[in-house]
Amino acid sequence: MKQYLELANKIITEGTWVDNERTGKRCLTLINADLTYDVDEGKFPLITTRKSYYKSAIAEMIGYIRGYDSAAQFRQIGTKTWDANANQNQAWLSSPYRKGEDDCGLIYGKIARNFPKPDGGSVDLLRKIYNDLRSGIDDRGEIYTFYHPGAFHMGCLRPCMYSHHFSLLGGKLYLNSTQRSCDVPLGLNFNMVQVYFLLAIMAQITGHKPGKAYHKIVNAHIYEDQLELMQNVQLKREPFNSPSLKINPQIKTLEDLETWVSVDDFEVENYEFHDPISYPFSV
Numbered sequence: 256m257k258q259y260l261e262l263a264n265k266i267i268t269e270g271t272w273v274d275n276e277r278t279g280k281r282c283l284t285l286i287n288a289d290l291t292y293d294v295d296e297g298k299f300p301l302i303t304t305r306k307s308y309y310k311s312a313i314a315e316m317i318g319y320i321r322g323y324d325s326a327a328q329f330r331q332i333g334t335k336t337w338d339a340n341a342n343q344n345q346a347w348l349s350s351p352y353r354k355g356e357d358d359c360g361l362i363y364g365k366i367a368r369n370f371p372k373p374d375g376g377s378v379d380l381l382r383k384i385y386n387d388l389r390s391g392i393d394d395r396g397e398i399y400t401f402y403h404p405g406a407f408h409m410g411c412l413r414p415c416m417y418s419h420h421f422s423l424l425g426g427k428l429y430l431n432s433t434q435r436s437c438d439v440p441l442g443l444n445f446n447m448v449q450v451y452f453l454l455a456i457m458a459q460i461t462g463h464k465p466g467k468a469y470h471k472i473v474n475a476h477i478y479e480d481q482l483e484l485m486q487n488v489q490l491k492r493e494p495f496n497s498p499s500l501k502i503n504p505q506i507k508t509l510e511d512l513e514t515w516v517s518v519d520d521f522e523v524e525n526y527e528f529h530d531p532i533s534y535p536f537s538v
């Protein structure tokens with residue numbers, strides 16, 4: 256939590272204004288940030304200086320695990336976060352690859368669960384990692400990547416948090432997640448939850464204790480229309496202690512995650528937070 260506030264503060268004090276062509280807005284931008292989450296200590300990195308909708312963030316990650324490609328599927332499991340990118344992004348609306356209302360195209364898990372091989376066929380990256388980790392194998396390449404530049408024109412948005420690299424060491428499971436572009440007021444609020452969740456749930460279904468999760472961000476930014484709220488509202492508030500995330504212990508396999516699991520299998524305990532803040536969203 257403190258790390259989040261320090262990053263937001265650093266962007267404001269040291270950031271550089273950059274014009275962004277895709278959104279038509281300016282962003283106060285900083286290159287390089289490293290956040291660490293103590294999954295081993297159960298410290299859930301949920302923002303407390305405003306109300307955070309962690310279930311929506313978890314739903315998004317469940318959709319990436321399942322390989323969803325439609326905003327309707329994401330809505331059905333509890334998040335509206337893909338509505339705007341699927342249905343309001345001009346470049347995507349005029350793409351011949353868009354299959355109609357709510358289609359997101361080749362995004363995130365849709366590509367990674369069926370990653371095309373240059374010599375034909377495809378690989379299910381998550382299944383391979385899951386099978387390895389369950390057998391105690393870390394081949395130094397347990398990487399769930401969504402990054403396929405050859406498919407960018409077939410999806411509504413390039414992946415932002417695009418790589419999750421798992422490692423086994425001393426009986427514990429670790430995660431290094433990498434993000435190329437980060438909307439600190441809106442997206443990061445979700446991404447911190449997602450990195451923690453992904454390590455905690457993968458540890459649970461592969462039978463390992465979780466260690467730390469390391470989150471690398473390259474381009475961290477605040478959009479011009481979010482700056483006032485961040486600077487004069489959110490950063491003026493005192494954070495509360497981190498809550499904890501309770502995960503249904505009945506979730507035991509990848510198949511469970513792919514089939515019956517819902518956001519109701521996840522609850523936070525001891526979550527104290529300040530009033531919600533509605534940050535503007537840029538499509």
Ligand SMILES: Nc1nc(=O)c2c([nH]1)NC[C@@H]1CN(c3ccc(C(=O)N[C@@H](CCC(=O)O)C(=O)O)cc3)CN21
Nearest residue numbers: 308311336337340438441442443444445532536537538
């Ligand atoms: N400009 C931009 N920022 C993002 O963070 C972002 C994108 N685009 N496009 C793809 C996804 C979609 N994400 C989103 C989209 C919306 C919210 C959002 O509106 N959050 C609100 C309310 C959430 C709710 O009620 O469930 C919030 O206050 O956090 C957050 C992340 C993250 N990503």
Ligand SMILES: O=c1ccn([C@H]2C[C@H](O)[C@@H](COP(=O)(O)O)O2)c(=O)[nH]1
Nearest residue numbers: 277413415416436437438442443446
């Ligand atoms: O998980 C996510 C997804 C998206 N974002 C933000 C980062 C940027 O503000 C936009 C994506 O725009 P690009 O032009 O493709 O970089 O969405 C995020 O923070 N987290």
